[in-house]
């Protein structure tokens with residue numbers, strides 16, 4: 001997808017460069033700081049109603065406390081990632097018109113952002129699935145879903161707003177699970193230590209010591225890995241779809257081939273430059289050097 005108003009869709013390619021799904025805040029009208037509502041919590045230090053700008057937002061759409069978000073109680077802002085939906089909605093669907101200059105477009109713009117964010121996130125996962133599968137049927141399904149989503153996020157606003165995102169989401173989810181089975185099976189086939197039965201989808205693994213473990217091919221989809229110790233472990237081929245990695249310890253963890261890993265998951269965790277990441281994910285700025 002592109003961020004131009006004339007045609008903000010790129011044709012589907014055999015593989016999707018996920019760099020196009022990285023946020024470009026300079027081309028966004030701070031939609032994440034405006035569209036969503038937040039209640040005061042450990043992640044966001046004040047109450048903010050949906051559809052109203054955060055009180056820390058400047059008139060040029062920058063954040064006035066950008067350099068001190070965590071110490072000032074806005075950790076959630078350092079975790080959030082729009083998967084490139086912000087710039088697409090700002091520059092694509094709304095052709096560079098901001099909600100500030102044109103208040104009458106506000107509601108539609110924020111609704112479009114919420115829808116596009118979910119769709120862009122699905123594209124992120126589908127790109128991963130497509131790159132990993134050797135099954136032509138799975139590959140075909142992933143490409144078809146990508147095409148549908150790319151048309152929606154590169155098309156007309158009414159079509160985006162009327163899309164049945166829930167239905168699309170369940171189709172995407174089933175394709176992701178199918179590919180996950182395939183990939184994880186290949187890791188089990190190569191041997192390695194036995195994964196304990198506690199390592200399963202949705203498992204409560206909060207604070208668990210999983211240090212220096214070979215967790216290749218583990219199905220940790222939706223698992224609660226909050227503050228779990230994963231240091232020095234290998235998660236190649238592990239399914240991390242929706243896993244909660246808040247404050248998980250990831251120093252020297254090998255995540256380079258972990259499945260369905262996202263930037264927000266990393267942003268919420270603790271790690272270092274020695275953590276091995278997929279090439280299209282970044283080391284969060286709060287991680288240390290060691």
Ligand code: SF4
Pocket residue numbers: 032033034054055056057058062063064065066074077
């Ligand atoms: S604190 Fe800054 S980054 Fe967070 S919502 Fe407010 S303006 Fe945006």
